[in-house]
Amino acid sequence: ETGVTQTPRHLVMGMTNKKSLKCEQHLGHNAMYWYKQSAKKPLELMFVYSLEERVENNSVPSRFSPECPNSSHLFLHLHTLQPEDSALYLCASSQDPGIGNQPQHFGDGTRLSIL
C-alpha cells in the first residue's frame, strides 16, 4: 500500500451510534490531519497531530474525538452525531511538523451519512 488510505470508504450511521474512522499513511510523514468537506464549502480543518501530539483543535464539537497512537495511524471516533455532520471526512499527512509550508497528501476520504 502506498500513500494515505482511509477506511471505511462509506459509512451510514444513526444519531445514537458510535463508530470510528481509520487513516493510515505509508509516506513516513510526521504530521496528520482530519478535514471535513461539505458541499459548496471549503475544506475545514478539524484536528492536527504532530509527532503523535495534538497541536490544533479547530473548535470541533466533542462528539468528534481523534486518536493518534503512532505517526502512521489516525482515528476519528464518532458518537451522537447530528444530521449536519454528514460530509466527506478526509485524512492527510505531511512530512515535517512546525514548518507549515509543505504540501499535505490526502486519502480518498470516508463518505459519512447520518440518518
Added chain:
Amino acid sequence: EDQVTQSPEALRLQEGESSSLNCSYTVSGLRGLFWYRQDPGKGPEFLFTLYSAGEEKEKERLKATLTKKESFLHITAPKPEDSATYLCAVPSQGGSEKLVFGKGTKLTVNP
C-alpha cells in the same frame, strides 16, 4: 483573517480551448501556495507548490504562476480527462499547520 478566493466557481471548455483559473489570497507573509486536483469521490491530489512571486511550475498541460496577491492555473489545450475540481490553499499566518482552502473551480472539458 486569512482568506482564499477562487474564480470562476465553474468553467466549461471545449477540448483544446485554453483558459486560466484564478486564486487570490489575503494572508500576509505568504509561506507557499498549493494547487490540488480533486476528482469526484476522491481526495485532493497534490499538483504544485509555489513559494515566491514570479515562480512558475509546469506539469503536462498545466502551468501554475504566482504573484504577490494571486495565483493562476493555466490549462493549455485541455482534454476531457482534465475535468476535475481544482483547489488552491495557503498556509495560515502564525506558523501553524493549518491550510486555508478556497472553494475550488469545477472544470468540465467537453470532447
